[in-house]
Amino acid sequence: MLTLTLNHFLVLGAILFCVGLYGALAKGHAVAVLMGIELMLNSVNITLVGFARFLAPDQLLGQVFAVFVITAAAAEAAVGLAIVLVVYRQRRTVNVEEVDLLKW
Amino acid sequence: MNLALLNPEIALVVLALFVFALDLVWSNKRGIGYVTIAGLAGVAALVAGQFGLNTTSFSGALIVDNFAVFFNLLFLGAAALVVLAALQYGEQFLHWRGEFYGVLLFATFGMMFMASSGDLIAIYVALETASISLYVLAGFRKHDPASGEAALKYLLLGALASAVLLYGMALLYGLTGSTNLAAIGQQIAGQAGQPVTLLAMTLVICGLGFKVAAVPFQMWAPDVYQGAPTPVTAFLSVASKASGFAVLLRLTTSALGPLQSDWQAIFTALAVVTMTVGNLAAIPQHNIKRLMGYSSIAMAGYLLVGMAALAAGGAPSILLFLAAYTVTNLGAFAAIIAFSNATGSDEIDDYSGLASRSPLLALGFGFCLFSLIGIPPLAGFFGKFYVFAEAVNRGLIWLAVVALLNSAVSVFYYLRVVKVMYLNPARDTSPVNVPPSLAVALAVTAIGVVVVGVGIGPIMDTAVAAAQVLR
Numbered sequence: 001m002l003t004l005t006l007n008h009f010l011v012l013g014a015i016l017f018c019v020g021l022y023g024a025l026a027k028g029h030a031v032a033v034l035m036g037i038e039l040m041l042n043s044v045n046i047t048l049v050g051f052a053r054f055l056a057p058d059q060l061l062g063q064v065f066a067v068f069v070i071t072a073a074a075a076e077a078a079v080g081l082a083i084v085l086v087v088y089r090q091r092r093t094v095n096v097e098e099v100d101l102l103k104w
Numbered sequence: 105m106n107l108a109l110l111n112p113e114i115a116l117v118v119l120a121l122f123v124f125a126l127d128l129v130w131s132n133k134r135g136i137g138y139v140t141i142a143g144l145a146g147v148a149a150l151v152a153g154q155f156g157l158n159t160t161s162f163s164g165a166l167i168v169d170n171f172a173v174f175f176n177l178l179f180l181g182a183a184a185l186v187v188l189a190a191l192q193y194g195e196q197f198l199h200w201r202g203e204f205y206g207v208l209l210f211a212t213f214g215m216m217f218m219a220s221s222g223d224l225i226a227i228y229v230a231l232e233t234a235s236i237s238l239y240v241l242a243g244f245r246k247h248d249p250a251s252g253e254a255a256l257k258y259l260l261l262g263a264l265a266s267a268v269l270l271y272g273m274a275l276l277y278g279l280t281g282s283t284n285l286a287a288i289g290q291q292i293a294g295q296a297g298q299p300v301t302l303l304a305m306t307l308v309i310c311g312l313g314f315k316v317a318a319v320p321f322q323m324w325a326p327d328v329y330q331g332a333p334t335p336v337t338a339f340l341s342v343a344s345k346a347s348g349f350a351v352l353l354r355l356t357t358s359a360l361g362p363l364q365s366d367w368q369a370i371f372t373a374l375a376v377v378t379m380t381v382g383n384l385a386a387i388p389q390h391n392i393k394r395l396m397g398y399s400s401i402a403m404a405g406y407l408l409v410g411m412a413a414l415a416a417g418g419a420p421s422i423l424l425f426l427a428a429y430t431v432t433n434l435g436a437f438a439a440i441i442a443f444s445n446a447t448g449s450d451e452i453d454d455y456s457g458l459a460s461r462s463p464l465l466a467l468g469f470g471f472c473l474f475s476l477i478g479i480p481p482l483a484g485f486f487g488k489f490y491v492f493a494e495a496v497n498r499g500l501i502w503l504a505v506v507a508l509l510n511s512a513v514s515v516f517y518y519l520r521v522v523k524v525m526y527l528n529p530a531r532d533t534s535p536v537n538v539p540p541s542l543a544v545a546l547a548v549t550a551i552g553v554v555v556v557g558v559g560i561g562p563i564m565d566t567a568v569a570a571a572q573v574l575r
């Protein structure tokens with residue numbers, strides 16, 4: 001029977017971080033980029049919670065950090081989607097390749 | 105836990121909420137601006153009262169020391185000058201001013217906490233508070249596609265940088281079992297040399313490198329500087345950069361102190377590419393805001409020279425540079441705002457013959473440009489002088505030479521603007537009308553540029569006192 005160790009959490013976190021980073025850099029659609037960034041933030045949360053569970057189970061430091069990350073990510077997503085909407089109204093596109101009024 | 109230590113921050117949030125409420129019931133938007141400036145002065149007085157306190161609270165998450173006081177005064181002063189410059193920023197450029205001032209105050213609030221945080225969680229939350237407010241501010245002209253585009257680029261790249269920073273912080277927490285900077289500093293010495301320690305440090309520096317617009321994380325800066333409303337550009341270029349360096353200074357001296365040789369190498373490399381790319385890319389620019397964007401990247405490069413040379417007692421030169429740069433850049437942007445108010449243009453060619461159209465405006469702008477070049481006895485000279493001297497003292501003579509060569513390159517593009525203003529014939533001879541609040545902002549900063557330069561002694565003493573708490 002497989003027992004979960006800290007390494008499982010760290011490897012999962014690292015893989016998710018790379019997947020998210022790839023998505024954020026390779027996708028053209030602004031919302032898809034935001035989704036990639038959310039994935040990166042969640043990989044951070046997995047890493048934090050994994051560390052907290054295995055290194056200091058009696059403290060809640062890592063979990064508290066993760067809760068703050070979730071909160072800030074929600075605020076960021078709210079502002080982000082609002083900005084995406086504004087840009088869509090102005091340009092009729094939110095493809096980051098096509099938003100090129102200013103030299104990228 | 106000592107809640108009284110938070111008085112300035114609490115006062116600032118109350119002020120921000122009051123400004124939002126006032127915006128609903130009072131149609132005199134200029135009046136709201138004056139209320140904001142008065143409130144900022146009050147908060148600054150509270151902050152100044154904390155000078156010399158040097159204490160921590162909330163289990164070390166909040167540090168109230170001279171370093172924090174120095175930076176908080178810098179942020180509050182910058183915010184007040186930006187509000188002053190925005191007061192009469194053309195009606196056609198900026199709507200919803202009450203909300204604008206409110207969001208600006210929240211950004212300032214986040215920056216104040218960035219300078220006084222002693223804990224990774226607090227740093228992250230403070231950084232996000234400032235960043236999210238700045239995303240909103242960058243896109244404040246919501247009928248202008250350039251402003252929306254600036255906000256989108258800033259948001260996407262900023263959020264990416266936050267995620268990278270966070271991953272580094274998570275690894276630091278895993279390595280040391282703590283999020284407190286001082287505790288991390290004690291633990292990490294035993295982990296030095298491990299690849300994962302270097303990875304964590306690199307990720308954190310990359311994330312913060314974005315905030316200060318260091319190459320190769322600078323691609324957002326010129327676009328955002330050009331597209332954002334000009335007062336926001338002014339605020340971004342000084343306060344946002346200063347807050348990034350505040351966090352970098354705290355992190356490197358306390359949490360990453362044992363890894364000094366490692367981060368010194370990273371900062372040296374970043375400094376060289378940042379200075380060079382910023383200065384070379386600034387040369388062909390024809391939009392003044394974009395030029396200032398590249399100029400601010402170059403300034404980040406000089407500051408990184410200071411970070412590379414950061415040894416015991418090396419921080420005052422960075423603080424001094426930041427203070428001089430804040431005054432100078434805000435003055436330059438006040439002039440840019442005044443010009444675009446009257447003419448609706450940010451193109452350098454349109455500045456032709458400004459000296460004959462509006463001599464005082466050209467003189468004030470010229471002062472600031474000379475200070476950016478680093479002509480003695482203006483503020484910018486002493487900023488550069490102390491940073492470069494610190495590099496020489498630390499044996500990084502070649503780095504100081506690279507910085508000096510870069511400074512020489514920068515003379516070209518700054519002087520080109522001066523030349524356009526003074527030597528090119530005016531195409532349109534009508535005088536440029538400078539509204540009173542902008543004239544005050546420009547006068548205050550132009551005088552500041554001279555005073556900081558001439559009266560460098562007391563300011564250096566303050567910077568030394570502020571940097572003393574960093575070991």
